[in-house]
Amino acid sequence: MxxxxxxxxxxxxxxxxxxxxxxxxxxxxxxxxxxxxxxxxxxxxxxxxxxxxxxxxxGVDFQVGYTMQSAANLAGGYRTATTMRYADQWTFGSTLDLDKLLNWQGGTFQATITNRSGENLTSHINDPRTGGLSNVQGISARGDYLRLTQFWLNQSLFNNWLDVKLGRVTTNEDFDTAKLGMFQNWAMGSGQPGHWRNDRWFNAPISQWGGRVKLNLPEDLYLQVGIYNQNKVNNTKANGFRFDMRHGEGNLVPMELGWQPKLGADKLQGNYRLGGYYSSTSGGNYSSWHDGKYGKTDHAYGGYLLAEQRLTATGGDNTRGLGINFQYIMNDHRTSKLDNYQSLALTWAGPFDARPKDEIGIGMARIHVNHDYAKMRNEQNQGKGVSDYHDMSYMPLQKGSEWNYEVYYNVKATRWLSIRPNLQLITKPGGVDQVQDAFVGGIAGDITF
Incomplete structure (x- = not known):
């Protein structure tokens, strides 16, 4: 991704x-x-x-990048005919090192604009009445339009013991941020709470008013807490550059304890994060559904674990070698459609001496549907008097688990160009028993201008 x-x-x-x-x-x-x-x-x-x-x-630096992802349905899925879709993203970012420019010690300012466009294959391999759980082209999520993604000031204080960030921020740039892997399917990668609780936790490119306070502790430890204003209009096309706080629905408050050691003689990098979140935004309690409406609403909460570690170095080079990534997400059963998620991925950076910058990755992920959500959908069908899956008024039952698998090879063609062919397998797409497993072939690429 x-x-x-x-x-x-x-x-x-x-x-x-x-x-x-x-x-x-x-x-x-x-x-x-x-x-x-x-x-x-x-x-x-x-x-x-x-x-x-x-x-x-x-003290002046800026970034211009282009990322593309294409995917073709090779077999299976809801629409079994071979279909190919292409999506991309342009990124225009710039930063100020305020220490160098203004003698403002410890200050950094970041501004980033992104533009997404194209089409997503995910909707073709899932039943359109339910949509998917995973996304086989992660770059195509969150809308096809120009938006302000970052606009923040970060201040380091007390000899770098404390960091304070404020402005228009994205949650996954600080919380549950993975370092290993370049998967196209967003079920393997960074910011997983935002994928399985995407009505509360908004990842890039969506920004919101907020910030975080981070305490840098000894022994490579840190503790941080954030607060992000939740406003669904930030996800609409007309509000890509929205600055006011009207229509706010509540706040997301994540907290994270992290450890980022460098282990052994080769100083192999680790990235361990244990976190949780609370959302003051109210949502329907699935178990209270009766007679076509929710009996009560509740706030949302959840937790996550991210553990990744470089395992080996090649010839003393700790940027090459094997790495492992494990993730676990838990969401509350009252308001979350997806109540738990697990993934495991292996990467091999610099697999060949002749190709020291290439990378191989293989990963798997399980996404589980909340039983109370499936029960609510069943009651909706009973209320309409429909039970036949082929009746278009029937709401297909999403239940159990969808599994995602991906393998890729990233070719570092030049220092500014990467090309990543990949294969994906999605079993029980959308958690719907009647939809065939889908076999997807893709190719992704990144260009740094």
């Missing part, structure tokens, strides 16, 4: 800066001194004759 937007830590002294999109586009004209498409450059459009690196050294 596409990589999630992540936070730069001020004490790491990242090169940063804020440039409007217009300036980024105008700057492309300075490429005369540096040939584009250089295999040694991290950017397709080069270093602009050294100006880009100079800007970075002065």
């Amino acid at each position: 596409a990589r999630n937007l992540t936070t730069r830590k001020p004490w790491q002294k990242k090169k940063a800066g804020l440039l409007p999109l217009g300036l980024a586009l105008v700057s492309f004209s300075t490429l005369a001194d540096t040939p584009p498409f250089s295999l040694d450059s991290p950017w397709l459009l080069g270093d602009w004759g050294g100006y880009r690196q100079k800007l970075a050294d002065d």
